[in-house]
Amino acid sequence: MITYRHSLALALIFSFFISTQGQTTSQQPSHQTPAPAQQQVAEEDVVRITTNLVQVDAVVTDSQGRQVTDLNADDFEIREDNREQKITNFSYVSTDSAQPNQTTLARTPSRNAPPVPPVQLRPEQVRRTIALVIDDFGLSIGSMHFVKGALKKFVDEQIQPNDLVAIVTTSGSIGGLLQQFTSDRRILYAAIDRMRWNPRSRGQAESSAPGMPDAMQSTLDTLGRFRDELYTVGTLGALDYVVRGMRDLPGRKSVLLISDGFKIWLTHPPTTLQMDNPYVGPEPAITVERIVDNLRRLTDLANRSSVVIYTMNAAGLRTYNDDASTDLSGIHLSQGDSHGGDQFAERFINARTDAFDSQTGLTYLAHQTGGFAVQNTNDLVGGIKRVLDDQKGYYLIAYHPAESTFAQGSGYKRFHKIIVKVKRPGLRVRSRTGFFGVTDEVASPVPHTRNEQLISALKSPFKATGVDLRMTSLFANDAQAGSFMRSLLHIAAHDLTFTDDGEGWHKSTFDVLAITFGESGRVVDEMGLTHNIRVSDRTYRRIMQQGFDYMITVPVKKPGAYQLRVSLRDTASERLGSVSEFIEVPDITKNRLMLSGIIMSGSEAASARPAAAATGAQSQVNENAQNPAQVLTQQSETEVRSADTQAGPVLRQLRQGMTLQYVYVIYNAQLERATQKPKLTTQMRLYRDGQQVFAGNVQPLDTTGQPDLKRVTVGGGLVIGSELPPGEYVLQVIVTDLLAKANHNTATQWIDFEIIR
Incomplete structure (x- = not known):
């Protein structure tokens, strides 16, 4: 089956997963249109x-x-x-045009409902593409606190199913994995949680006060300007990186820079003409040329990339008053002396001027790219909404x-x-x-080689659909091997090219590239394989209808967030498919109650033994089935598998009358001292559109016969009756440890599935 394996030695640092391969767009305007017949689709090249x-x-x-x-x-x-x-x-x-379903919006999800499963979007499905760039080079500690709160509300309340969103920090502090375009709220929440105030940000210059000797004040001013310029250029460099990453995405894109501001002009405020061009005018403003040069290059890149930049002042409305943290050691007050009062007035004026000047950079940047600046408001959530409404x-x-x-x-x-x-x-x-005055250059050459095509599909935030792929990834732990991620990949065989060898067998060759990224964006595991598969005529006819499954196992040494990205290339036709899965691996060593991922399948007969994907063979696709509990409890090499895949653990498309069967593992159950046995209860619930439609009884779990009480395997089943109409569902399991402390005695896990006709 596997003809060769080689290391790709990929040094890929993905802050943005972007590709030009196979991209179409949903925004196609007609040209030579005298009246603006409102088009619902537009060209890939807006500018x-x-x-x-x-x-x-x-x-x-x-x-x-x-x-x-x-x-x-x-x-x-x-x-x-x-x-x-x-x-x-x-x-x-x-x-x-892609408004959310009003029926769905009208129904408030149950309080304890599991999250809506994320969907990897195709280019034509995207309605809005927006990058939220958090300028931690230029945010105070107070601003960072309010920004994190506003971002959480944005993810909770304002993101729609067809939005593609990235949350990025200018320092890159949240890590490459979490700084990617996605529609998965879990990734966005994780990015927000990783945001921290940067104590070396702009505005943290050495303290000074009126009355300080001129030489010392001049030195501090110079150091402060150098610091501000350095971090401002860092902010603009990060924005440049973001815009370059968005260049190959289709349609009109948006960047929202959230910052306390940065300065372009060192002296008096600019005129309107100077805002358009700082180098013209009878009395040109004194500029920081390095900053202005970076701004010009950034705005030109944004314009060519069809990116609109909006800015928002995170500091909100200011009072400019001193507080307990203000250094007033240089101010001396005495009775009858007005000099100290003048110094306080000077501080107030300087603070107000400094705040105004710091907003000119935000205003200029937005003005140059067709956006606007959100200023003089403490409502950061409302500011984000204004930007979204402008799309x-x-x-x-x-x-x-x-x-x-x-x-x-x-x-x-x-x-x-x-x-x-x-x-x-x-x-x-x-x-x-x-x-x-230069024409547009080709953003990136069309990938030609095998590796270029696979990497191009892997990097894209969109799903390549030349070969239809589906994937389910889950966490599990083995007593000997430790924690691992197991991914089941479903491949639509009809998208592959098969040839007849003249002896009743059918052959196909395809390449697979799978890379696992850790929280920092670094590659923690990579695998490149070329598969030659050979199937009998009977199996060929069946997999043409049902496809087949493919298993990938990745050992995990550290807990944290991971993402597996897989691309597949049909060798003969060069058709590409891609898929990705985000998973959080808990820390088993904390000895707290935890659950593995859930393996689910369906069977026609009401059997207590769950159906599962079949075991692969070295030379041909095999049709023998195995217990899905093995997927959670044993390590395995990469395998190609075949079975009744429609109701199998990847597609999970079940019909009324089938038996839904599932299995998972409970980790770290506490043991009673007297009996050395756990006291666990389990419950299963079903949800549709966030509403609970079925709840099983809370039942005590019998652990008799379990070989490892720290890894208790649990199975269950449910006959799908006619009262459950076709649609998307989520199964949730809830486990309670009656011997554990109250704040760590419950764990839950969920998996989505579909009931079809």
Whole structure:
């Protein structure tokens, strides 16, 4: 079966899992459209900069901030370097079509309901793509506290099923695994929990006070500016990395930078003209050139990548008053002396000016990319909602540029300023402000080699669908081998290429790349295999209908969050499939009550022995079944398996009249001193759409005959009757240890399945 195995030696550090392979998009506007017939799909390239077409996106709002969607090309004017351009392409793209199911929203989930199983999205399913960039290089300890609370509410209340979201820190402190685009709330919650205040952030410069000697004050000011500049460039570098990661995602994307702010200008506030270009004007503001240069490059990259950057001031409304933490050692007050009062006034003015100046960077960055800055509010949750509401749609406006636009003079890339105006009174338009005079380059070459294709599919946040893959991953622990993750992968055989060898056998060859990432984003296990499978004619006909399963086992040395990402390539057709699974491995050594993952399958006969995937063989797909409890209790090499896979442990598609059977393992049950036996109770519940539809009785667990009372294997079953209609369900098991302390005496586990007709 396995012809060779080789190490890929992948040094992959994934803060973002992005790919261009096989991406389509759900946003396809028609061109040459005189009126904005509202399209529900749009082109992959929202922003184009080529020698024969420059296309930008724009959002129009009324005085109340509501989007205006009924404009046509005659309502707009677009200028490049103050020269009016003829609009040749125009359309309005709506991204607000994928509304959540109102029936689902109307039903409040049961209080103790297990979470909704995550789904890996396809490109055409994505409604909104947003990266929340938390500037821990520029957040105070108080701001970090409120930001974490706002992010948790955002995940709880505002994320919709078709949203693709990443939470990123500018310092990278939460680790690469958790800094990825996902629709899995578990990953987002884990990222929020890992966020910490950075004591070396901007604004933590050496303390000073009025009355300090000028030489010392000057030295401290210089050190403070150097620190601020260093961390500001770090913030912009992190944003640059985020935007590059989003470049190959389809459609119009958004970044929300949450920060206390950063400075661009060292002296007086800029004029409106200087906000557009800090280098022009009769009295140009003094800028930090390194910061401005990074800003220009970032905004050009964002514009070419169809990324809109929004910013939010996490500090909220400020009072600028001193508090107990303020160093006032340089201020001396005495009766009849007004100098101390002047020093307090100076502190107030300086604090207010500093706060204002720190917001100019946030305003400038948002202004340049068509976004807006959320400021002067303590409602961070409401600020995030404003940004999400701005994703409802946008106009695409294009024109044919002059040849001189891309002319190169002395190697200098000229920056071309774009101004979009709306002619209808009372409306406001936001758009991108310009681009460098170079055409778009291909974002990344099309993968050609075997490894390039597999890695491309592995890196994408979207599911490659050339070969349909499904996966179930679970945690288990073995007394000898320790903890491990076991993943069952279902492969749709009809997507593979089979050839007839002339002797009644059918052969196929496919490549598999599987990489497991730890919390830091580092690779903890990798496996690259090429499989040659050979099946009889009878088995071939069956797997063409049902597919077959594939098992991967990964030893786990440390507890924590892990993600297994698998890509598969059909050698003959080069079709690709990919799938990923996030799993948290608990710390068994804490001696607390814990449960393994659940293995579930269905059978036609009401048997107490659960059905399971079959054992693989070295040269051909085998059809012999085994007890699924072995999946939880023994180590195994990678295997290809075949069985009645539709009702098996990966697909879990059961029909009415079948017996649902499940098995799991209880770890660390406390033992009674007198009998040296545990006292455990178990209960099973079923949920549909967050509502409990069945609850079994709480029953004491008989552990007679169990070989290892620290690893108690439990099985159960349920006949699926006609009162359970077709649909998506979740099975939950609840175990209570009557001998354990109250705060650690209950554990729960869940698994989803489907009832079909």
